[in-house]
Amino acid sequence: MSYLDVLDPDFDFDTPEVHAAQAESWYADSPIGLLVLRYHEASELLRDRRMEHDGKRYMETHGIVDGPIYDWFVPMIVNHEGEHHRRLRGLSNKAFTARRLAALRPFVREQSERLAGRLTGDETRDFVTEFGNRLPLAVMCRLLGVRPEDYDLIGTWTADLGLVFALSGGGDVVARLERAVVGLYDYVGHLIDEKAARPGDDLSSDLVTAHLADKSQISREELSNLLVTLVFAAHDTTRHQLDNAMLAFAGHPDQWTLLGRQPELAVQAAEEVIRWQPSVPTVYRYAVEDFDYQGLPIAKGAYLTMCVKVAQRDPRAYKAADRFDITAVRDVPPLQFGAGPHHCLGAALARVEVSEALAALATRLGPPTLACPVPRMTPIGIQGPEVLPLRFG
Template sequence: MTTPAAPNVPFLDVLDPAFDFDAPEVYAAQAESWYADSPFGLLVLRYEEASDLLRDRRLTHDGRRYLEMHGITRGPIHDWFVPMIVNHDGEVHRRLRGLMNKAFTARRITRLRPFVRERAEELTDGLDDGGTHDFVAEFGIRLPLAVMCRLLGVRPEDYDLFGTWTADLGLIFSLSGGGDVVARLEHAVDGLNDYADHLIDDKLVRPSDDLSSDLVAAYQAGDGQVSREELRNLLVTLVFAAHDTTRHQLANAMVVFARHPGQWALLGRRPELASQAVEEVMRWQPSSTSIYRFAAEDFTYKGLAVEKGTYLTMCVKAAQRDPRAYKNAGRFDITEVRELPSLQFGGGPHHCLGAALARVEVGEALSVLAARLGPPSLMEPPAWPGPLGIQGPETLPLRFGPGLTRPERP
């Protein structure tokens, strides 16, 4: 069953290859209605409604149904995604979430910060020559990959092998893009499942001070906290949470600052604005442009009778430029204090565990880059993979201007 849109509700063809959430018709539709119709379901365009529905227990992820919509009913993608923690609710979700909360602590993230800073400085060294660089390949992928591997206890010699799979895992939310998405995703899931099994076996014998060892210890305790299959799934899902969205957010930040060089220069002069800059970048150009839900039951919301099974997409990028929610919503300004949180990390029981780590990584990266280098300039227009799901350019050739300071590295 699907809920039909009212006759006067705007229609947005998000499957059109030329569609862009920056287009004027999106914000005209937002001004007219809190939701729009689309070829596959309802699009929630405003912040208040998107925030409400992300926390609404009458909506669910229903991973099985999501894959069926894209023709996937079996195979490695199905076997990874359907049992994923975000696709559980109730007691199973509370048990797995409780285990993750014990391992994914604020203390662990705080201890990672010096490593993040050091790695950001090392990667910035390679960009500080006035030449053209692919920011995605040379910085955007490498920083979160190194942090994720450090977090999980992956050996440095395995970083490159690991990275060939992690970069494709986020394609799970871009299945509507077609092409070779399914093949790439299957290859990534197969590789990461095998590696997760190897990691579990290694940590059973040689535990260390890392998140993987903490999770393996819970499994080894044998008190029913987590099964071997659940543990493998959690580790693969952590890879997705800790790498893909962050690497895209870093690249998206460079696109934004290339178009707002004055804001970059301001950040270089005022490093105390780094945390606000992170929030503004995520508001303006989020890596998670949309989040889907299914109605688990019939209900009515703001006059709309939603039938069980209805597919709703929270349009994060549009909602985060909603003038009803934000003062000067249509302006990118790192000095503006934004009271409302980013939507791209979800809400309620399923709020992303990696949100704090992502903020640390992007904040340290922006702080180092802006202090050392002048504003980035795009050498060619970025190519976006599609308007829905996780979005960021796969390549980003750019050049940084001369910075105000070039401190010597110890």
């Protein structure tokens, strides 16, 4: 069995060592447990009912047994199964109906075109600050009915919530995450009271109305937790996906030029950047019972990491898997949104944002060029550059 030290500061999933491990077997060992390297096995295990998130165990594994982070993460919707999960998911689905997404698309397009206009000229710009962070933050606030003047107030908190999946990184992660949780819970409390008094045509108002009509359907505590979680889900992963898209195209300027000439490829291009440079390179699960998988004993409580970035370049699942090609029609969906009952609620919205952003940028600007090397990013957790200095040709 190969051993991959994912906690080594210099580790990177896109290396010959990792590709050799994938060729050898569907799994490898690591300091944090088994790594699942191939697409088919990762997809199956994400759907396997013998595996679950187990937020309580995840927190305790990282030494967090109480406090604001624990109180937010453990009751989160993804950490529930069965009827409890279906009840909360049914309410959350209201955010992502075809009608609501269709109504949001013109706003996403207008914001994308406006922000793309800020990047014209020859000077170097930080794409994260000028575009990657701003677009999903504006969309998330529009979806939830947050006032535009509050965007900057909650933007830092929503960005820092993603650190919950990088607790093994150490440093000031826990302190930043706790500040974000406390700040957002306080903000959401005021938002709930505001929507109760003056409801609007937004998701927050819909959820508050459901709570006031039947508190057994969703309690105040569940409502607060759900809104904080939706704020995080609608912002952090998408901002990093937009930034990662620029990294992908910076390495493939011919593909950018092609997209600029054929913006109708934007939807396909969004799928390819999600496959090639996912903002969620790993997804974890715990075993809830002892079982055997492909001859390998999996013990109850075992921690498995689905290596999404590696699996999405698995030549067993994708033709020409090692090529970034926006014209390719892929036969299987990306894994970064999960699978089964816990498939990401916001996947459709993320695709809308990335495709509209790519169309707006590529038709207005030449290929992106990195002004300086991007610091190495942690392979575990949500991944994307914090600063991305770009020049557009």
